Amino acid sequence: MKALVFDRPGNPGEVLQSRDMPLPEPGFRQVRVRMLASPINPSDLLTIQGGYAAAPQYPAIPGYEGVGVVEAAGGGLLPRLRKGKRVALISQQGGTWAENVIVSAKHVVPVPDSIPAEQAATFFINPMTALAMTRRVLKVPPEAWLLQTAAGSALGQMVIRLGKLHGFRTINVVRRPEQVEQLKRVGADEVICETTESVEERVHAITQNNGVPFLLDPVGGKTGSAAVRCLAAGGKALLYGVLSGEPIEVDPRFMITGSKRVEGFWLADWLRGQGILSMVSMARQVRKLMQTGVIKSDFAGIYPLDEYQKAIQHVRSSARGGKVLFKISG
Secondary structure, eight states, X not given: OEEEEBSSOSOHHHHOXXXXXXXXXXXXXXXXXXXXXXXXXXXXXXXXXXXXXXXXOSSBOOOSEEEEEEEEEOSSHHHHHHTTOEEEEEOTTOOOSBSEEEEEGGGEEEOOTTSOHHHHHTSSHHHHHHHIXXXXXSOOOTTOEEEESSTTSHHHXXXXXXXXXXXXXXXXXXXXXXXXXXXXXXXXXXXXXXXXXXXXXXXXHHTTTOOEEEEEESOOHHHHHHHHTTEEEEEEEEEOOOTTSOOOOOOHHHHHTTTOEEEEOXXXXXXXXXXXXXXXXXXXXXXXXXXXXXXOOOEEEEEOGGGHHHHHHHHHSTXXXXXXXXXXXX
């Protein structure tokens, strides 16, 4: 089979190679999925660069999620039930940037034909992260303010739509002025362009100096630090990324006053702590939200695996306007 492989951490454009690899065979409770499509997520690029939370074993195949068809089943009832089905999948060890991948049968979810392959390829990481953080961890109630940075991302726009669905209000931080009107059309209640205005001043004006009870930050650095300083007494922040590459700086006195909390969220860890019933419930919710358009991704480019250099350049281009996807097979 064809696969994208890297033998050491580094610049994805330099260390990735296309190689012929042996066709893998599933073990007990595993399935082999013929991949149809897989997105390029920030976590994929961070893994290649050596900056992700989990280091791979080399040689490694990147890619944590995608959509495909189960073509081989190992031992166990669930793998046999999944055989022949089109499924969305998540692979905590990577490997989806290949024509075939081995995953646990627990980590594949059948998806109906009403969900296009491109949307199904992004079933897990962004939708489940947005849903888990807002509905399961923070449990944001109606009318409450939620502040989020990097709000123009696919995940950020999902959070905005979830807010409209469940009645909570969003304050959205972006970097480019043209994103302000774009997010308002999606349903954002307030949008702050951090390059032209102060995040802290705008948040305090919007909330009448009360601050926000909930915060989502995947950026870190100056942006994340300013957002944390907007927390209200008893407020809670979830940090789920480090797009800036810089740490958050927080004054302990600010955190102590009002007993504010800052926690980390990593979907892989959260999923490991969920039972099978919770996973089934989440999958049903995501399917329904995708079918109704509440959760969806926009795509800026679709490339075959052998055009990985162009795909990565596209991901790194500014204002690309959506996710970039590998189309692996028909």
